[in-house]
Amino acid sequence: LVLGEPGHLSYDFYEQSCPQLESIVKWEAARIFLEQPEVPSAFLRLLFHDCQVQGCDASILLETSPNTTSEMGSHKNFGIRDREVLGKIKSTVEAECPGTVSCADILVLSAREAVASSGGPTIRVPLGRRDALSTSGELADASLPPATAPVEAMLRIFAEKGMTVEESVAIMGAHTLGVAHCVSVESSLGEGGVAQAPGRAAGFESILRESCLGSGADPGKTYLPNDFTLFSFDNQYYRELVAGRGLLRVDVEIAAHPRTAALVRRYAVDLAGFFQAFASAFELAAGDRRNPALATTCRDCRFRPTIADLKKKRFILT
Ligand code: HEM
């Protein structure tokens, strides 16, 4: 464990200390994705939910430390899964490069592989993030958008990271992978056949009502694909939106909002344009480093020394 200066991110950060890093993560992730095809979508959402709360510092992987609640205690993190799979990748890296690579960088690299191995763009990411030692469920509550977030809130969140509207609409294309549970969709369903999400196709609205409100549906357990090609990183998400088949409120709204509708229609027919805007948006999302203070490189991504342990110097090896 190295108490590092929170230096700048760079593309060659581990060039001397762990030259094989990117290929280790690439092959270990590929091996895992082959056995568990539901993992890439989990990694991509994990990246967003980590970086959104005190920056990209792997704080979402922390288990409760004394006097704080973990981020997973926040209902905004409902559906977040497969955090332990990142631990597997981390231990493979540890075997080659002990105490060198941060969990935050492992998360960014793994999310990048999730996109590339699902057919999306290959994204170059600068490295050198440090891991948080503390966090709180309250902070996650305050920093993450609710499932009901409208377009304006979405645009504000990504503008804060320096994204253009083109990039903000492109990063929402992450919803080309994975699932949403009924509990996240429910609030957008109307009463008596009147859609709460204007712009959603009537036929799709009734499919959602049947799937999520029908007998046998359990809001916390029943889930639906984010698009028809939930394992493939493509522009199908935008095609669905143009056809009025958005799942979440923000998905439905970006197809109609004056600032975003034209971009949704463009990405639906311009895969290369979507990939390019997504790649630069991803780099901005992964570049959020609000919390470089007292940050470190942790060997275990989930159970980290507390600040008190550090003060006793029990964990400081160098
Ligand atoms: C304001 C913006 C956003 C909102 C309101 C939002 C909301 C949600 C919600 C409610 C779910 C479903 C959770 C569940 O029920 O299991 C979801 C899933 C997902 N989100 Fe977002 N999201 C946003 C932006 C993003 C971004 C920026 C990314 C990644 C860069 C992302 C990646 C994903 C992925 C991959 C899934 C599927 C997860 C899975 O299969 O487990 N989302 N999102």
Ligand SMILES: [Ca+2]
């Ligand atoms: Ca974080």
Ligand SMILES: [Ca+2]
């Ligand atoms: Ca897809």
